Amino acid sequence: MVEISDIVSRRSVKAWLLEQSDQIDASHLLSHRAAMRVLPIAWEHFFALSESNPRQNDAIQLHLLRIALSSSLKRHTGRRVNLSAIRSATNRIYASFEFQAAAYAAFTARSNADVLSAKDPPEAVRAAADAVKSATDALFFHSTVFSSKEDQPNSDAGKLREHAQDIAAVQHFYEAVRIECSALQEDTRISKVPLWPAGSNPLKTIWTEFKDKLLRDGKIRTNSSQEKKIDWSFWIDWYESALDGTEHRWEMLTDVALMEEEYWTGSSSEAMKKIADIVAQHKQISKATEGKLEVFRATLFDFSYDHAEAVMRAVPLDRDWKHLNDPDLLRAFLEDAEDLREDLELFCEAMHSEGSAMQGAGVVRTYCIAILTELSRAADRQTLRVGKLVQYGRMIENARLDPSAQAEFGLLAPALQDNGQAILNLMRNHFARTLSRFAELRDIGIEEDASRWEVLQGFRDLVSTVRMGDGADRPALAQEDAAVLEDILDSVDRQMRALDATHEEGAIASLQRDINFELAKLGATIAIYRERAVSAEGQTGKVVDVTLKWQKRGLGLWAIVESLRKLF
Numbered sequence: 001m002v003e004i005s006d007i008v009s010r011r012s013v014k015a016w017l018l019e020q021s022d023q024i025d026a027s028h029l030l031s032h033r034a035a036m037r038v039l040p041i042a043w044e045h046f047f048a049l050s051e052s053n054p055r056q057n058d059a060i061q062l063h064l065l066r067i068a069l070s071s072s073l074k075r076h077t078g079r080r081v082n083l084s085a086i087r088s089a090t091n092r093i094y095a096s097f098e099f100q101a102a103a104y105a106a107f108t109a110r111s112n113a114d115v116l117s118a119k120d121p122p123e124a125v126r127a128a129a130d131a132v133k134s135a136t137d138a139l140f141f142h143s144t145v146f147s148s149k150e151d152q153p154n155s156d157a158g159k160l161r162e163h164a165q166d167i168a169a170v171q172h173f174y175e176a177v178r179i180e181c182s183a184l185q186e187d188t189r190i191s192k193v194p195l196w197p198a199g200s201n202p203l204k205t206i207w208t209e210f211k212d213k214l215l216r217d218g219k220i221r222t223n224s225s226q227e228k229k230i231d232w233s234f235w236i237d238w239y240e241s242a243l244d245g246t247e248h249r250w251e252m253l254t255d256v257a258l259m260e261e262e263y264w265t266g267s268s269s270e271a272m273k274k275i276a277d278i279v280a281q282h283k284q285i286s287k288a289t290e291g292k293l294e295v296f297r298a299t300l301f302d303f304s305y306d307h308a309e310a311v312m313r314a315v316p317l318d319r320d321w322k323h324l325n326d327p328d329l330l331r332a333f334l335e336d337a338e339d340l341r342e343d344l345e346l347f348c349e350a351m352h353s354e355g356s357a358m359q360g361a362g363v364v365r366t367y368c369i370a371i372l373t374e375l376s377r378a379a380d381r382q383t384l385r386v387g388k389l390v391q392y393g394r395m396i397e398n399a400r401l402d403p404s405a406q407a408e409f410g411l412l413a414p415a416l417q418d419n420g421q422a423i424l425n426l427m428r429n430h431f432a433r434t435l436s437r438f439a440e441l442r443d444i445g446i447e448e449d450a451s452r453w454e455v456l457q458g459f460r461d462l463v464s465t466v467r468m469g470d471g472a473d474r475p476a477l478a479q480e481d482a483a484v485l486e487d488i489l490d491s492v493d494r495q496m497r498a499l500d501a502t503h504e505e506g507a508i509a510s511l512q513r514d515i516n517f518e519l520a521k522l523g524a525t526i527a528i529y530r531e532r533a534v535s536a537e538g539q540t541g542k543v544v545d546v547t548l549k550w551q552k553r554g555l556g557l558w559a560i561v562e563s564l565r566k567l568f
Contacts, residue, residue, distance in 0.1 A: 023121035027128035045102035169202035458561035
C-alpha cells in the first residue's frame, strides 16, 4: 500500500492511483490540477508565438484553454479537442532546449486530455502519471537554476531530470499532489482547494507578469497583418479563481465549454466575443434573480402541469439536455447508454435469479430497472429526466460503497461495482451541467442546534403535502414522481441509522455530508415544485419572499424546512 506521504514521483503517483476504488476519477483529479498548475508556462509561450504565426499558435492557445476548462467541468472532451495540434506544437518545440519548459507544460495538457478520453482505468492512470511527470519536468526546466540560455548545461536532459526532486518548485508540486490525494480520500470539495499550498506557487511572478501583459496589450495579428485587441479578462478571472479555489460560476463556465465548434476552431477574437456574450447573459440572469435562493437551480428536475390527469409531473430541465441537440453528442450518449443498458439488464437478471437469498438485491434491482426505463425514454423520446437518472445512480452508488452490501452480493459484488461505476461515468461524461448545479448544495448542512431526525421528519411532512396537493393552487404530484422523493427520504433514514451506529470519525463525516446533500437536493426540488404548482398570477412572489428571508438567516437545512412550510 502506498502512503500519501510517500508520493514523490511518477512511479508512486501511479501506484497510489492503482489502489483507488475509482481510478478514473482520481486520475482526472491529479492530471487536471497538474495541467492547471503549469498552464501559464505553455500559455505564455504560445501567446508570444501567435504574434509571428497567428493562425497556428492562436488556435493552440484556444485548445490549451479549452482542454483545461472542459477538464475542470469533468467533461469527456477528448473527441472534441484538437489533440493533433497540441502534439504537433509540442513535438516542434521539443528539440529546442530553450523552450523545454513550454514543451513539457503542453505535454501535460495533452496527457490531461488523454485522461478525459481514456476508455478504461489503466489507460487513465497511465495518462495521469504522464501528466504529473510532464508537469514536474516543466517546472524543473522553468526553474531559476536554468533561467537563462547561458545557464543551460550541455549534459543529457534525462540525467538532469534525475535531480528534479531537489528543485523547490518540484517539491512544492508534490506537496500539492499529496494534499489533493488526502482531499480525495476525505471527500473534500476539491474545487475549494487552492492549486498551490499557501505561499508556495513557484510560478506566481511569471503569472503576474503574463496577466499584466494580457490586460495591457493582449492583442494578436489578424490574417491581414492588422493588430486587434483581445479581451482576455474571462480567462484571467477563470485562472485566478482556480488558483485560489474560489470558483463558483459553474453554469456559466459550462456554457462557455459548450460553445459551438466554430468558435473554438476560429480566431481568438471571435471566441472572446462569443464568451463575452455568454458572460453578459449570465450577468443579466444574475441581476434579474439577485437575492433569490441559488438552490432553485439545483432541483432534481422541473415540473409541469398535466391537464388530463390534473397532477404535476416531473420533466427534464432544458439546460440539462439541450447540449445533446448536437447530433454527434446525442449519438455518443445513446451509444454509451446502450452499452450500459445491456450490462444493467444482465445484472438485473442475475439478481432476480438470486432472489431473496441476497439481501439488498431487491432495492438495487429496483433502481437498475428505473435507470433502464429512463434510458429507454431517452432513446424513444429523445429526452431524459437527468435529475432522476442522477438520483437513481446515487442510490446504487450508496450500495456499491456499503461494505455490508458488498458482502451480501458475494459473486455479484464485482458486477455491482462495475455497473455502479458505469452509471457514474455516464453522468460525468455527458451531464456535467447537472452535476455542476448540484455543487451549489455541498456547503449546506444541519444547524448545530437542530436535530437531524426532526429535520428528516420535517421533509417527510413536506413530501406528504406535495404528494397530496390541495386540489386548488397546489395540484398533487404524480404518484411515481412522489415515490422518487420518498425513496430519497428512505435512503436518508438508512444513512442516519448507520450514522448513529458508527464511531469511526471518517465514516461519520462522510455519512453526514451525504445526508446533508440528499436533503438539500430534496429541498430544492420541493421549492421548484411549489414555484411551478401555483396557478394564480403573482403568487410566485411568495416563494421569492420566503427564500429571501431564509437566505438572510443563513444556510441550514432546518431553515429550509421552516421556509418551505410557509409556502404550503
